[in-house]
Amino acid sequence: MRIRVRTLKRFLVVVGLAAGLLAVAVPALADFTGPDRDLSTWSWQRRQCDYQAEYDEPGPGGYYSCTLRLYRPPEANCPSGSNVGDYFNSTACVGWPG
Numbered sequence: 001m002r003i004r005v006r007t008l009k010r011f012l013v014v015v016g017l018a019a020g021l022l023a024v025a026v027p028a029l030a031d032f033t034g035p036d037r038d039l040s041t042w043s044w045q046r047r048q049c050d051y052q053a054e055y056d057e058p059g060p061g062g063y064y065s066c067t068l069r070l071y072r073p074p075e076a077n078c079p080s081g082s083n084v085g086d087y088f089n090s091t092a093c094v095g096w097p098g
Contacts, residue, residue, distance in 0.1 A: 046071045049078035053088040055096070066093030 051068040068087050072078060090096045 045074045047074050047076060047078065051081060051084055053093070064093070064096055066096060
């Protein structure tokens with residue numbers, strides 16, 4: 001009787017493991033056995049242009065700084081500093097002196 005109980009326990013363990021493996025394997029196979037599918041991806045690249053304007057008025061505590069980040073197409077160059085000067089104003093740079 002004792003041998004039969006151990007054999008039955010081993011059988012149940014093997015059956016349980018097999019059922020668990022089947023539960024994992026069948027959905028995984030279903031992903032690969034479907035019709036041929038075309039996979040297409042799309043990516044967008046851009047150039048990042050960073051600027052910093054500084055204003056240091058005479059005397060103590062008169063230093064102001066403001067940063068700007070622009071994005072351009074990857075084949076385009078970043079604009080020169082003189083071309084982005086209008087972005088640095090008292091609205092964009094809070095506390096910027098007039």
